[in-house]
Amino acid sequence: KRKAPSNEDNLNQDLCEFLIELSNYERNVNRNTFKYNAYRTAASTLASHSTRVTSGKEAQKLDGVGDKIAKKIDEFLSTGTLKKLENIRNDSITDSINLLTRVSGIGPAKAKQLFDSGIRTLDDLHKNQDKLNHHQLIGLKYFDDFEKKIPREEIQEIETIIKESVTQLDPAYLITICGSYRRGKNESGDIDVLVTHPTYVSKGLSTKNSAFLLKQIVHLLEEKKLITDTLSLGAVKFMGVCKFKDDARRLDIRITPFDQYYCAILYFTGSDLFNKKMRAHALQKNFTLNEYTLRFIGCTGVPGNPVKIESEKDIFDCIDFPFKSPSERSV
Ligand code: DCP
Ligand code: MG
Ligand code: MN
Numbered sequence: 001k002r003k004a005p006s007n008e009d010n011l012n013q014d015l016c017e018f019l020i021e022l023s024n025y026e027r028n029v030n031r032n033t034f035k036y037n038a039y040r041t042a043a044s045t046l047a048s049h050s051t052r053v054t055s056g057k058e059a060q061k062l063d064g065v066g067d068k069i070a071k072k073i074d075e076f077l078s079t080g081t082l083k084k085l086e087n088i089r090n091d092s093i094t095d096s097i098n099l100l101t102r103v104s105g106i107g108p109a110k111a112k113q114l115f116d117s118g119i120r121t122l123d124d125l126h127k128n129q130d131k132l133n134h135h136q137l138i139g140l141k142y143f144d145d146f147e148k149k150i151p152r153e154e155i156q157e158i159e160t161i162i163k164e165s166v167t168q169l170d171p172a173y174l175i176t177i178c179g180s181y182r183r184g185k186n187e188s189g190d191i192d193v194l195v196t197h198p199t200y201v202s203k204g205l206s207t208k209n210s211a212f213l214l215k216q217i218v219h220l221l222e223e224k225k226l227i228t229d230t231l232s233l234g235a236v237k238f239m240g241v242c243k244f245k246d247d248a249r250r251l252d253i254r255i256t257p258f259d260q261y262y263c264a265i266l267y268f269t270g271s272d273l274f275n276k277k278m279r280a281h282a283l284q285k286n287f288t289l290n291e292y293t294l295r296f297i298g299c300t301g302v303p304g305n306p307v308k309i310e311s312e313k314d315i316f317d318c319i320d321f322p323f324k325s326p327s328e329r330s331v
Contacts, residue, residue: 012046012053018076018085019043019069025088028097031108037276042069044273044331096120104139104146104250105132105231135231138241145248149187158191158226158244165224166195166217173197174261178268179252184327190250191242194261194268202257202292211235214255227251260292262309267291274329282319294318 010016023039026032041064046053053059055077056070065073076082088094093115100111103125119128125140132140139146159177166173176182179192195217200210211234218238221227228248229241238253256264267275267290282289286297293306294315307318316323 010047011051012049015053015059015073015076016043016047018072018082019046021085021088022072022082024098025094028101028108028111029088029091029094031112037273038064038066039069041273041276042066048331100125102147103136103143105135106139110136135239138229138231142241142248146250148247149189150191150247150249152181152186152188154245154249155181155188155191158242158249161224161226161244162193162221165220165226169216169220170197172199176265178265179270180330182269182326183271183330185330190252192268193251193253194265195253195255196258196261196264198258200257201259210255210257214238214253217253217255256291259306262312262315263289263293264291266312266315269326269329271330274324274331277331278319278321281321285319287319289315289319 019039020043023036023043026039027036042059045062045064046059049062053062053073056072056074059065059073060067060070072082072084096115096119097108097111099121100106100114100119101108103122106114114125114128114131117128117131119125119131122140122143125132129137129140155177159175163175166175174196176194177191178194179190180188181191195214197213200213214236215233218227218230218233218240221242226242226244227240228243231239231241233240236255238251240251240253241248242251243249254264254268266278279289282294283297287307288295288297288303294309295303295306297303307314309315309318313323
């Protein structure tokens with residue numbers, strides 16, 4: 001699902017590509033999230049590095065490149081390939097698992113389980129639908145559509161429909177499309193909608209309460225024939241499908257109390273690697289940051305009350321992290 005960081009002037013494109021291939025292998029086949037993230041972080045660092053890396057030693061000086069990855073870079077630079085990569089490519093399990101995990105709802109563990117029961121192809125999946133849950137069945141049904149990126153213009157039009165609809169319920173609702181769209185990308189993998197309302201605060205907003213509001217919004221968008229399927233609907237998060245033009249699109253909606261809005265918008269804007277970096281930085285400054293709150297961790301090690309946050313920038317300032325506009329967060 002993750003592709004190599006696309007950067008027109010990426011001088012280390014070939015290195016990034018092999019690192020991403022290794023990262024996908026670690027996630028999909030080995031289910032090793034730690035290595036998956038390590039390879040992805042290194043790839044993202046190399047992608048934004050302004051010069052061509054000419055040795056592993058040079059690469060190792062950069063953020064997120066360790067000695068093992070440095071060795072692989074040396075091997076790749078001197079031989080044009082990697083033994084490990086050749087082995088991975090020759091292993092029949094790799095292709096099957098990589099394909100199966102492209103179905104929405106099928107993760108690495110489920111893919112392995114399916115592989116072990118003899119399933120290799122989408123055709124096999126169609127013949128074994130009894131082995132799939134509701135989400136995975138929808139993922140299979142819309143396999144081709146979900147592989148397609150969503151043009152920015154289409155998201156803009158969907159944004160208008162969602163805003164018009166939801167403000168019919170109550171004009172005070174605040175709606176922001178987050179994810180890669182908010183980071184200014186020309187196309188996105190899905191549509192990430194964040195909803196809040198000034199009178200809904202975390203103290204007053206029970207789980208039941210937010211679940212009701214979210215359900216109300218989803219039902220309305222179903223009535224408007226925008227939402228076509230539900231993958232999951234919880235108290236704070238809807239995952240589903242919408243259709244505006246020809247293709248079915250993945251749509252995520254999160255609802256957040258107003259006092260947690262800026263932590264939510266920061267989280268939901270991403271990227272996920274950027275969030276990891278920023279959270280790690282927060283911890284170094286004795287703060288714990290998540291999609292709900294920013295809290296100071298005192299000498300007891302227990303996080304205190306949420307810091308009062310009135311903008312995204314407040315969060316950066318509080319942990320002394322240089323402010324990045326959304327378009328600068330695609331690392
Ligand atoms: N997110 C995160 N960690 C995850 C998954 C998501 O921090 N494991 C956050 C950051 C993401 C945001 O949620 O930017 C939205 O998740 P998406 O998977 O929709 O990712 P993007 O919108 O960034 O990219 P895409 O264009 O592929 O949807
Ligand atoms: Mg997204
Ligand atoms: Mn999403």
